[in-house]
Amino acid sequence: xxEFESVSKRFDDGTxxxxxxxxxxxxxxxxxxxxxxGCGKTTLLRMVNRMVEPTSGRxxxxxxxxxxxxxxxxxxxxxxxxxxxxxxPHRKVVDNVATVPVLTGTAKAKAREAAYxxxxxxxLDRALGKRYPxxxxxxxxxxxxxxxxxxxxxxxxxMDEPFGAVDPLVRADLQVELRRLQQDLGKTVVFVTxxxxxxxxxxxxxxxxxxxxxxxxxxxxxxxxxxxxxDFVASFVGADRGKRTLHLRDGDGGGKGRTxxxxxxxxxxxxxxxxxxxxxx
Amino acid sequence: MEFLLSALxxxxxxxxxDPSATTPLPIQARLLEHLRYTAVSMVIAAAIALPLGCWIxxxxxxxxxxxxxxxxxxxxxxxxxxxxxxxVFGYWLSYDTAPIVGATIAFVVLAVPSILAGAYAGIxxxxxxxxxxxxxxxxxxxxxxxxxxxxxxxPLVLGGLRSATLQVxxxxxxxxxxxxxxxxxxxxxxxxxxxxxxxxxxxxxVTALALLLDGLFALAxxxxxxxxxxxxxxAAARRPRRxxxxxxxxxx
Ligand SMILES: Nc1ncnc2c1ncn2[C@@H]1O[C@H](COP(=O)(O)OP(=O)(O)OP(=O)(O)O)[C@@H](O)[C@H]1O
Ligand SMILES: [Mg+2]
Numbered sequence: 001x002x003e004f005e006s007v008s009k010r011f012d013d014g015t016x017x018x019x020x021x022x023x024x025x026x027x028x029x030x031x032x033x034x035x036x037x038g039c040g041k042t043t044l045l046r047m048v049n050r051m052v053e054p055t056s057g058r059x060x061x062x063x064x065x066x067x068x069x070x071x072x073x074x075x076x077x078x079x080x081x082x083x084x085x086x087x088x089p090h091r092k093v094v095d096n097v098a099t100v101p102v103l104t105g106t107a108k109a110k111a112r113e114a115a116y117x118x119x120x121x122x123x124l125d126r127a128l129g130k131r132y133p134x135x136x137x138x139x140x141x142x143x144x145x146x147x148x149x150x151x152x153x154x155x156x157x158x159m160d161e162p163f164g165a166v167d168p169l170v171r172a173d174l175q176v177e178l179r180r181l182q183q184d185l186g187k188t189v190v191f192v193t194x195x196x197x198x199x200x201x202x203x204x205x206x207x208x209x210x211x212x213x214x215x216x217x218x219x220x221x222x223x224x225x226x227x228x229x230x231d232f233v234a235s236f237v238g239a240d241r242g243k244r245t246l247h248l249r250d251g252d253g254g255g256k257g258r259t260x261x262x263x264x265x266x267x268x269x270x271x272x273x274x275x276x277x278x279x280x281x
Numbered sequence: 282m283e284f285l286l287s288a289l290x291x292x293x294x295x296x297x298x299d300p301s302a303t304t305p306l307p308i309q310a311r312l313l314e315h316l317r318y319t320a321v322s323m324v325i326a327a328a329i330a331l332p333l334g335c336w337i338x339x340x341x342x343x344x345x346x347x348x349x350x351x352x353x354x355x356x357x358x359x360x361x362x363x364x365x366x367x368x369v370f371g372y373w374l375s376y377d378t379a380p381i382v383g384a385t386i387a388f389v390v391l392a393v394p395s396i397l398a399g400a401y402a403g404i405x406x407x408x409x410x411x412x413x414x415x416x417x418x419x420x421x422x423x424x425x426x427x428x429x430x431x432x433x434x435x436p437l438v439l440g441g442l443r444s445a446t447l448q449v450x451x452x453x454x455x456x457x458x459x460x461x462x463x464x465x466x467x468x469x470x471x472x473x474x475x476x477x478x479x480x481x482x483x484x485x486x487v488t489a490l491a492l493l494l495d496g497l498f499a500l501a502x503x504x505x506x507x508x509x510x511x512x513x514x515x516a517a518a519r520r521p522r523r524x525x526x527x528x529x530x531x532x533x
Contacts, residue, residue: 046417049417051413051416051417072419072420072421073419074419075416075417075418075419076418076419077419080417080418082410082413082414082417084410084414085414086410086411086413086414086415086417087411087414088411088414088415088428088429089408089411089433089507089509089510090429090432090433090507090508090509090510091509092509099418100418100419103418103419103420103424104419132508132509132510133509134509134510135509148418
């Protein structure tokens with residue numbers, strides 16, 4: 001469990017990035033921060049591994065204040081996918097992935113072997129492992145960043161817009177893969193995105209942020225959709241534009257057709273099936 | 282032209298390399314002295330300037346102070362400094378140690394600014410997001426320095442050492458003013474004897490030595506080039522690229 005207790009951050013230049021932010025992020029669940037640019041998402045994320053020290057307030061992991069933990073040990077124990085992939089340009093892709101295991105004393109050969117498996121996991125060809133980061137596309141680099149964060153098998157994963165540069169098809173694959181990893185391995189994931197659809201897809205808990213890290217609303221995707229706290233949230237999730245409003249319409253064909261579901265603009269998006277959905281979570 | 286050919290013939294003359302030749306010969310003795318003064322001064326200067334430069338580049342601390350201070354150091358005329366130090370040390374030290382100590386200090390003072398500038402510029406040139414990521418993955422400050430900043434900043438660090446070496450190897454010529462050896466000794470005797478072969482031959486030797494050392498550094502820079510940093514794209518897609526050489530540091 002990660003807890004933010006009235007955390008504030010004022011940067012040296014006087015920017016108040018986060019003000020009095022409190023939130024509980026349950027263990028083994030995915031919490032997604034969404035919000036527009038500059039609202040403090042990265043700052044919040046980086047307080048968990050002490051890349052940013054709060055000006056006031058505390059961040060606790062399983063009840064223990066991170067301020068009391070050794071920075072280096074803390075960071076090695078947490079997987080962090082940076083917003084800019086942040087790979088080491090002078091190391092081959094496999095060695096980038098193997099960074100943390102090698103730092104913590106795993107034999108190089110073994111760490112590399114595991115790194116190649118992680119390349120599979122994030123959907124990268126193993127042949128790319130021998131390249132240097134500059135020889136990869138932006139989306140490929142991001143996936144290497146994800147593999148690197150997974151390499152030490154951390155309980156907590158901090159992911160800062162990890163799929164921003166990845167194309168929609170691969171992105172969908174990665175989202176499914178992340179969901180699976182998180183559920184199978186019981187990771188606590190903190191995920192940052194601009195994309196509300198991605199947030200709803202991945203989150204157990206969605207946190208919609210306003211400037212200064214102010215929580216506009218926090219809750220499950222269903223709760224937020226069912227009852228947006230205010231106009232800001234409603235417009236953010238697209239409820240005000242009818243984007244999320246679906247209607248039923250009888251199919252044509254004089255009663256022979258099935259019931260179809262249409263969106264706010266009347267465009268058909270699916271058919272209505274009998275009984276409850278099986279993939280209920 | 283005639284002077285030049287004559288000087289070259291003088292250098293090529295085996296008699297001038299004969300170990301029993303009288304001062305300022307044989308040539309190899311002066312050459313070795315010259316190299317020794319250069320090497321000793323460079324090692325001392327590097328021992329001071331490299332750690333200091335890495336520390337400034339890594340922490341960003343004391344930057345303005347040190348830049349101002351080394352700027353002032355650069356402005357010191359080495360010859361003037363040498364005479365001053367000879368005077369001071371002549372007072373404190375014995376007759377035979379004063380010149381070598383004074384001269385070495387003068388050359389160290391000459392070399393430090395370039396090495397220091399190369400070191401901190403090299404470390405600072407490393408992309409801050411890369412350093413931030415290295416730290417975020419759990420590298421200690423020491424590991425960030427050695428595994429990330431130094432390898433990536435190496436071209437500029439070597440560039441600083443290179444220009445310092447060039448400055449020192451040419452300036453060591455003035456060691457003869459302190460009554461020491463080195464190739465400058467050949468030149469000063471030439472001036473005394475009004476012998477153009479000695480003057481020009483000595484100068485040519487200094488130039489050749491400087492070019493040789495500079496070439497060695499160029500080679501070292503080439504060998505230590507980090508592959509991932511220069512080869513931006515797979516060979517097929519690589520566009521003709523500009524030389525990735527670090528902006529050549531100012532030489533004296
Ligand atoms: N090191 C810093 N020094 C000063 N101000 C900073 C620093 N880092 C961030 N800020 C400021 O703090 C605020 C929040 O920044 P943050 O990076 O957390 O935003 P974000 O929500 O991650 O934005 P984005 O979606 O664009 O990544 C911004 O106004 C930003 O300019
Ligand atoms: Mg951000």
